[in-house]
Amino acid sequence: MSDTIQAIRGMSDVLPADAPLWEYFEDTVRQWLREYGYRNIRMPIVEKTDLFVRSIGEVTDIVEKEMYTFVDHLNGESLTLRPEGTASCVRAVMQHNLLYAGPQRLFYSGPMFRHERPQKGRYRQFHQVGVEALGLPGPDVDAEHMVMCARLWRRLGLDSIKLEINTLGSAESRGRYRARLVKYLESRADELDEDGRRRLHGNPLRVLDSKNPQMRAVIEQAPRLYDDLDEESLRHFEALQQILRSVGIDYEIKPRLVRGLDYYNLTVFEWTTDRLGAQATVCAGGRYDGLFAQLGGKPAPACGFAMGVERLLALMTDSAAATAPTPALDVYLVHAGEGTRAPAWRAAETLREAGISTILHCGEGSFKSQMRKADGSAARFALIVGESEAQSGKFGLKPLREMGVQETLDLAAAIERIRGTSNQSER
Helix, strand or coil, X not given: CCCCCCCCCCCCCCCCCCHHHHHHHHHHHHHHHHHCCCEECCCCCEEEHHHHHHHHCCCCXXXXXXXXXXXXXXXXXXXXXXXXXHHHHHHHHHHCCHHHHCCEEEEEEEEEECXXXXXXXXXXXXEXXXXXXXXXCCHHHHHHHHHHHHHHXXXXXXXXXXXXXXXXXXXXXXXXXXXHHHHHHHHCHHHCCHHHXXXXXXXXXXXXXXXXXXXHHHHHCCCCHHHHCCHHHHHHHHHHHHHHHHCCCCCEECXXXXXXXXXXXXXXXXXXXXXXXXXXXXEEEEECCCHHHHCCCCCCCEEEEEEEHHHHHHHHHHCCCCCCCCCCCCEEEEECCCCCHHHHHHHHHHHHHXXXXXXXCCCCCCHHHHHHHHHHCCCCEEEEECHHHHHHCCEEEEECCCXXXXXXXXXXXXXXXXXXXXXXXXX
């Protein structure tokens, strides 16, 4: 039996061969968010457990089954690895009084944690990009979130994602609907699964979110929330649709779409795909106007969404149009012979200051063995420092990935040669 320590099940390493796709995605997302005026906020990975209990809801899978919760042995306080980012973001905005300066457009990214059964597209440590617009009440910002997502999918070359929307209405209309739904579910209690019976009185709307195929008939025949909506909720939802239609965003209304978190009201939406099996949702969100008050703050309108990074990367890998550029190493610097170490080090630093990626050979080795390493490094050039080069102040520059002969150049000329080749290859 091996005693080698391995990663925790459901928490994966990202290896160097896979990292370029992550970096490409992250760079693209940061640029996209800047274009819409969103600013970065960073919150702790660990929060007080009560933050998530109060925001997500006690009768939810996340709080009941999935949170990584532990007791701080120093003070006995219950702490939790964050299972999602919205509650943490709202907590930070309240704590630092950011809305005092006016509405905030914020984004964050990083790992989230849920103790689920690992499978493709569902991990115990997973990564999200979260986007929140705080202090803005109208349907226009709801629409902005959907429109900006559509732009990102185009930029990433993803054409297999569709938009589904719904409205949960106001707290008052949802209360009326809740009473009708409970009465209906009670009449079919014998057909409910264990989760459905447990949630029947504590959180009946979550019954509609069940993924159990045996519950399909019960869910499809349930009363519609739409029939209990007040006029203001209906106007909000219709205004949202008008904006989406005006900018050419296709969508489908899903009356059973309720999302899995308790803090949503009015608009909810999901971007889904049929290419990831059971894990169809790659991005989801909606409006949560009551969350500030729910967490003890002054009421404020808010909406946002989060996208699953691993699921989007899986779609990008599946799409030939969404290939991340492979970062090229520019130079492998070879040096051997008496008096070559110091000029090699100085040259390597000069190259890096010029923006040229450079590996300086470390350790001993003949020219022949070092050139083999240079070729295996995938560098575009080998820069060679031998005894004669060290004395003359010149360097040998040998192309490794294109036709050409080795040249003897001073360092400034070598830099221009490398840059010129890079510009040509980019064109």
